[in-house]
Amino acid sequence: MTGEQLQKQMRIQPFKAFQLHLADGRTLKVDHPEFLLYVPGMRTCVVADLDGGGYDIVDLLLITSIRVSEGNGRGRRKKNR
Numbered sequence: 001m002t003g004e005q006l007q008k009q010m011r012i013q014p015f016k017a018f019q020l021h022l023a024d025g026r027t028l029k030v031d032h033p034e035f036l037l038y039v040p041g042m043r044t045c046v047v048a049d050l051d052g053g054g055y056d057i058v059d060l061l062l063i064t065s066i067r068v069s070e071g072n073g074r075g076r077r078k079k080n081r
Contacts, residue, residue, distance in 0.1 A: 001060045001061070001063035001064075001066075002060065003038060003040055003041070003042065003045075003060060005066075006036075006038050006045060006060065006063070006066075007038060007040070009066055009068070010030075010033050010036060010038070011033075015032070015033050016068050016069055017029070017030060017031045017032075017068075017069040018030050018066050018067060018068045018069060019066070019067045019069075020047065020058065020063050020065075020066060021063070021064050021065045021066070021067060022058065022062050022063060022064065023062045023063075023064050024062070027067075028047045028049070028056055028058070030047060031050075034048075035047065035048040035050065036048070043059060043060055043061070044057050044058060044059055044060065045057075045058050045060060046058075
């Protein structure tokens with residue numbers, strides 16, 4: 001993963017929550033852009049873990065994919081008729 005790809009995902013408006021899938025099999029949730037810190041030119045990013053009360057420092061080269069959530073979970077789903 002490149003820093004530019006990560007920044008692009010963080011800047012999408014309106015923001016869409018996403019998950020970072022790592023080479024070791026872990027998945028990190030990013031529910032808000034303020035939960036992820038990336039400084040351009042750096043090889044790592046910091047992902048806040050609000051459920052666990054900590055944070056992860058992640059090497060960008062270990063991010064294998066980004067999964068974008070379809071919705072934010074707040075809206076009502078339309079029924080197919």
